[in-house]
Amino acid sequence: MPPALLTTSLVNTIQIGSLYALMALGITLTFSVMKLPNFAHAEYVTAGAYAALIVSLSGSLNPIVILAAAFIVGALTALVSQLAVFKPLEGRQVSFYTLILSSFAIGLIIRYILFTMADYFNLFDLRIQIPLQIVYRQGSLILSNLFALVVPTSILLVIALTLLLNRTALGREMRALANNANLARVIGIPVERVKNVTWLLVGGLAGVAGALWGMQTAVNPLMGWVAIISVFAAAILGGLSSFSGTILGAYVVAFSENTIMLFLNFNFGVDLAYKPAIPFIIIIAVLLIRPQGFTQLIKRGGDLQR
Amino acid sequence: MPLLELYNLRKDFGGLRAVDDISLTVPQGAIIGLIGPNGSGKSTLIDLIAGSADLTAGKVIFAGEDISDLPADAVFHKGIARGYQEPALYFKMTVLDNLLLPVKGQRGEQPWYAPRHSAWQREERKHAEAAMEVLRQVQLLPHYDTLASDLSGGQMKLLEIARALMGKPKLLLLDEPTAGVAPKLAYDIFQQIARLRDDHGITLLIVEHRLEILFDFVDYVYVMHLGALLAQGSAAEIGAHATVREVYFGD
Numbered sequence: 300m301p302p303a304l305l306t307t308s309l310v311n312t313i314q315i316g317s318l319y320a321l322m323a324l325g326i327t328l329t330f331s332v333m334k335l336p337n338f339a340h341a342e343y344v345t346a347g348a349y350a351a352l353i354v355s356l357s358g359s360l361n362p363i364v365i366l367a368a369a370f371i372v373g374a375l376t377a378l379v380s381q382l383a384v385f386k387p388l389e390g391r392q393v394s395f396y397t398l399i400l401s402s403f404a405i406g407l408i409i410r411y412i413l414f415t416m417a418d419y420f421n422l423f424d425l426r427i428q429i430p431l432q433i434v435y436r437q438g439s440l441i442l443s444n445l446f447a448l449v450v451p452t453s454i455l456l457v458i459a460l461t462l463l464l465n466r467t468a469l470g471r472e473m474r475a476l477a478n479n480a481n482l483a484r485v486i487g488i489p490v491e492r493v494k495n496v497t498w499l500l501v502g503g504l505a506g507v508a509g510a511l512w513g514m515q516t517a518v519n520p521l522m523g524w525v526a527i528i529s530v531f532a533a534a535i536l537g538g539l540s541s542f543s544g545t546i547l548g549a550y551v552v553a554f555s556e557n558t559i560m561l562f563l564n565f566n567f568g569v570d571l572a573y574k575p576a577i578p579f580i581i582i583i584a585v586l587l588i589r590p591q592g593f594t595q596l597i598k599r600g601g602d603l604q605r
Numbered sequence: 606m607p608l609l610e611l612y613n614l615r616k617d618f619g620g621l622r623a624v625d626d627i628s629l630t631v632p633q634g635a636i637i638g639l640i641g642p643n644g645s646g647k648s649t650l651i652d653l654i655a656g657s658a659d660l661t662a663g664k665v666i667f668a669g670e671d672i673s674d675l676p677a678d679a680v681f682h683k684g685i686a687r688g689y690q691e692p693a694l695y696f697k698m699t700v701l702d703n704l705l706l707p708v709k710g711q712r713g714e715q716p717w718y719a720p721r722h723s724a725w726q727r728e729e730r731k732h733a734e735a736a737m738e739v740l741r742q743v744q745l746l747p748h749y750d751t752l753a754s755d756l757s758g759g760q761m762k763l764l765e766i767a768r769a770l771m772g773k774p775k776l777l778l779l780d781e782p783t784a785g786v787a788p789k790l791a792y793d794i795f796q797q798i799a800r801l802r803d804d805h806g807i808t809l810l811i812v813e814h815r816l817e818i819l820f821d822f823v824d825y826v827y828v829m830h831l832g833a834l835l836a837q838g839s840a841a842e843i844g845a846h847a848t849v850r851e852v853y854f855g856d
Contacts, residue, residue, distance in 0.1 A: 459720070463719060463720065466722075467713045467714070467719040467720075467725070468705065468708075468711040468712075468713030468714040468719070468725065468729065469713060469714045469715070469716065469719040470719075471698075471702055471705065471706060472706065472714055474695075474698070475695055475698070475706050478695055478697065479693070479695065481657070481677075482693045482694075482695070483678075483706075484657075484676065484677040484678045485655060485657060485677045485678075485681065485687060485693070486681060486686075486706055486707040486768060486772070487678050487681035487682050487707045487709060487772055488678060488706060488707070489678060489714075490678060493714070496716045499716065500716075
């Protein structure tokens with residue numbers, strides 16, 4: 300594999316891995332705090348991307364405005380799915396499987412609302428209008444302004460989320476909820492409010508990830524759904540309960556999909572069409588060999604359950 | 606005036622009646638014992654009062670207010686705290702963090718304040734100082750930075766009591782506060798409990814199997830058997846009660 304290709308694939312690994320981390324942390328957080336593997340998470344990503352697209356099309360190219368709009372729309376979509384569906388279902392003490400299925404259902408509903416909207420306003424496969432330029436070039440290493448936006452933004456948000464979880468009263472209550480929700484209620488923690496805030500955070504981060512994603516590819520109603528399996532693979536690698544494990548998982552999945560895939564293609568002629576199979580292989584391998592993922596393997600910071 | 610009044614409480618689990626038509630009162634400032642053989646419904650009754658289980662029928666009146674339908678977190682903030690038979694703590698958090706969790710209305714739990722350290726730092730320090738004061742009272746102060754899982758069984762019980770104190774409760778429900786605790790420490794725990802009443806004016810309802818210790822401290826005792834009230838009276842009366850001796854001690 301030529302070095303130039305290796306460099307490019309590593310740049311992609313970092314850029315895409317950062318986005319996976321942003322989305323996968325949301326999955327880990329919902330799973331820990333709400334005990335819900337939420338497949339509708341994909342649609343918070345797409346909703347955020349469309350919010351960003353619409354803002355950018357209506358003339359504002361300021362990345363902060365675009366990302367803020369994506370955060371707000373993603374957050375509200377998540378909160379609505381909690382208040383309208385998950386909370387009433389929990390009140391009826393339905394099984395875990397009912398909750399998973401309902402998350403698929405919510406995802407489908409949001410996705411087809413977005414389809415209808417995209418169809419009506421003709422918003423298929425448009426890129427969020429940040430002008431692309433090269434900010435750094437050294438031999439075969441080429442970094443765009445997009446890389447300079449995506450990677451630091453994701454890393455800063457991940458750090459902020461970790462600090463929030465470990466240093467604030469809100470984070471303390473989220474950890475308590477993750478650990479023992481019944482006890483949380485008995486000692487007077489406002490469980491519903493903590494859950495709502497968690498949903499806002501999770502949806503907001505997914506929305507921002509969607510906006511950043513839509514700047515490098517194109518926005519369409521399926522984009523979140525296409526990414527969600529990779530994102531779940533990252534979260535499962537992290538054992539669905541560890542922040543550091545999830546972040547590591549995100550980069551491992553991105554590395555497998557980019558660098559390893561290219562390596563296999565170049566040296567062994569494996570068709571690039573197999574790329575979507577990689578996250579599935581990772582998920583199955585982890586569940587078979589090491590269901591707890593990276594937990595207990597790495598020294599942790601910001602974990603929800605140990 | 607009674608602090609807590611229960612009227613005809615009933616709890617069914619499917620076909621099983623765990624609590625059967627219980628009515629009792631707990632006067633302000635009293636230490637009340639609740640005893641009975643295993644499976645007599647004592648812990649379920651505690652769950653019903655604390656809002657951890659839903660009533661099948663009946664009424665719970667606390668300080669003159671009907672709290673029958675309130676969820677557990679609302680009941681806690683009305684002034685009813687509880688401890689468990691098996692200590693229920695956040696074992697992977699420090700002793701201090703366990704005490705800060707129940708504090709109501711913290712600024713740092715608001716999403717718009719939480720990201721700004723300066724907005725809640727001073728308040729958090731104030732809460733931490735209050736927590737340290739409570740730890741001093743239950744003699745856990747040296748352990749404030751210890752993980753709860755590293756405490757001894759007796760210390761875990763004390764931490765539960767300390768956590769309850771953080772909510773400034775009027776009524777404390779304790780389910781076997783000395784279960785699994787060495788006899789010497791068991792007596793210490795009861796002395797701490799008596800001090801809660803004497804120094805803080807907290808009313809107590811205590812489920813306990815170690816009657817020899819319990820009877821030294823209680824003002825009044827209720828006896829449950831098969832979900833129903835079997836007897837009530839002072840410790841001396843219950844100790845001499847023929848039917849109670851029969852179901853309880855088997856003599």
